[in-house]
Amino acid sequence: MAPVLVWSVTRAVLLLCVFKVLTVPGGMDITSDVSVIYHGWFGQLSDGTFPSDDVTWQYPPGAALVILSPGLLTGLLPIGYASAFFVVACAADAVVLGLLLYAARRRGPRAPAAGLRGRAGVWAWVVGVPLLGPTAYARYDLMVTVPAVAALLAAARHPRAAGVLAGLGALVKVWPLLLLLGTPRGRATRAAWLSALLTVLLVTAGFAAAMPGALDFLSAQRGRGTEVESVGSLVLHAARQFGWQGQVLLRYGSMEFVGPGVQTVSTVAVALTGAVFGWLLLWRLRARHWSPTTLADAALAAVLLFVVTSRVLSPQYLIWLLGLAAVCLTLRAGRQALPAWLVLVATGLTQLEFPVWFADVVTGEARGTSVLALRNLLLVVAAVLSCVRLWRSTVPGEPEGTADRDSAREAVPAPRSTGSGTEPERDGVPGTRRPDGDRIPAPDATGP
Numbered sequence: 001m002a003p004v005l006v007w008s009v010t011r012a013v014l015l016l017c018v019f020k021v022l023t024v025p026g027g028m029d030i031t032s033d034v035s036v037i038y039h040g041w042f043g044q045l046s047d048g049t050f051p052s053d054d055v056t057w058q059y060p061p062g063a064a065l066v067i068l069s070p071g072l073l074t075g076l077l078p079i080g081y082a083s084a085f086f087v088v089a090c091a092a093d094a095v096v097l098g099l100l101l102y103a104a105r106r107r108g109p110r111a112p113a114a115g116l117r118g119r120a121g122v123w124a125w126v127v128g129v130p131l132l133g134p135t136a137y138a139r140y141d142l143m144v145t146v147p148a149v150a151a152l153l154a155a156a157r158h159p160r161a162a163g164v165l166a167g168l169g170a171l172v173k174v175w176p177l178l179l180l181l182g183t184p185r186g187r188a189t190r191a192a193w194l195s196a197l198l199t200v201l202l203v204t205a206g207f208a209a210a211m212p213g214a215l216d217f218l219s220a221q222r223g224r225g226t227e228v229e230s231v232g233s234l235v236l237h238a239a240r241q242f243g244w245q246g247q248v249l250l251r252y253g254s255m256e257f258v259g260p261g262v263q264t265v266s267t268v269a270v271a272l273t274g275a276v277f278g279w280l281l282l283w284r285l286r287a288r289h290w291s292p293t294t295l296a297d298a299a300l301a302a303v304l305l306f307v308v309t310s311r312v313l314s315p316q317y318l319i320w321l322l323g324l325a326a327v328c329l330t331l332r333a334g335r336q337a338l339p340a341w342l343v344l345v346a347t348g349l350t351q352l353e354f355p356v357w358f359a360d361v362v363t364g365e366a367r368g369t370s371v372l373a374l375r376n377l378l379l380v381v382a383a384v385l386s387c388v389r390l391w392r393s394t395v396p397g398e399p400e401g402t403a404d405r406d407s408a409r410e411a412v413p414a415p416r417s418t419g420s421g422t423e424p425e426r427d428g429v430p431g432t433r434r435p436d437g438d439r440i441p442a443p444d445a446t447g448p
Contacts, residue, residue: 050213062171121330163195182298
């Protein structure tokens, strides 16, 4: 199969880069986070304590499992921690590919058009990860993308399992909790959200009881400033051209601006994050029309909003967006197709920004900052388009609502008659069944 072949070739190149057989353009050692920081965390976590005294540790307790996982390989094979980490990252990459291939095949045989669109999602993942470059394997964001993708693909038939997966993802990095914003109202929402909440509480309680410092991450972000790659940093990059006297320093594991006005920019970013969270709550209250893809559409819109308003926008964040974009394209390349492809283009620009021209970004040279500005602009446009399309397709009275519901019906075959032709309400969403047993939610289900 062509996607698998292309995946194998491109991932072999990524592995050669992180193993330093091939030289990464830009001259940066992007693997130092693994060989120095992660390896140091591994030693402390192996002793039964969280690295709370390390300002670079800012993650929920479940991240410990990811950091410790390469130790399973070092105990079996004659390889070091960094090499084992890269192998685990590649395995996570392969799992996401397998999930997308399975989802595309399951839709394809009975709905050829849907299957064709689904393969677009597979290709988006196959091409997107190498566009980011070896950074994808030198950070642990691939590992958290696995439960996120699995949760979205499982949600339609298994909301409780989706909730557990989203909860597990949130225990590694918080953002997977946003995946549940688009669950259909009623039992599906209650099942998914309750499962996620119980998973987070139980696992966190277990870590807190067993390992000191499990909850210190809750206050670790307070001192963060404005990272040089964030959307808000463009204000400070522009101010440099007019004599701004600030500087860029390594703080909290990333390059941040320090100087006059930085605190104001950071405060505005936090306020914008709060504002977009309010918009998402408003959308949730106003939305009435749910289709089989609303969950993934809402997830992509939500994560895009939080990425573009955050004080920090590290290159590996694009892995999250790639996974969500691939799921949207796999389910149906309709409403979120354009935002998804914009994410793919932004991913390619990200490799130019980091690591190729990162020195120019830090020093404020035109080449690096221009690419950064274009990347961030594409992400902002993708976020706005994603939100507009989500609102129009789900909120009553919007012109695209009816069309989207009609296209949702066309994406699946007509249900086979079973006498009454309907299925009793399940998970709060009445509907019918496809011949393969999948339930087709009624688009206007509002539930309690």
